[in-house]
Amino acid sequence: MSSLTQFIRNVSSEMRKVSWPRRKELTGYTITVVATVTILALFFAGVDLIISKTIRFVLGL
Incomplete structure (x- = not known):
C-alpha cells in the first residue's frame, strides 16, 4: 500500500x-483539430x- 501512496505523491508532484x-491556446488547438478532422473526413x-x-x-452494377 505504501508503494501506491508513493506513486500518487509522485504523480501529483509531476x-x-x-x-x-x-x-486562447487551447481554443486554437481545438479549432485546428476539429477543422483537420472535418477536412480529412x-x-x-x-x-x-x-x-x-x-x-x-x-x-x-
Whole structure:
C-alpha cells in the first residue's frame, strides 16, 4: 500500500510541473483539430465515393 501512496505523491508532484495551455491556446488547438478532422473526413468520403462509383461502373452494377 505504501508503494501506491508513493506513486500518487509522485504523480501529483509531476502534474504540478506540467505547463498547461492557456484558454486562447487551447481554443486554437481545438479549432485546428476539429477543422483537420472535418477536412480529412470529407476527403476520405469523396475518395470512397469515387472508388465505389468506379467499381460499380467497371462491374456494370
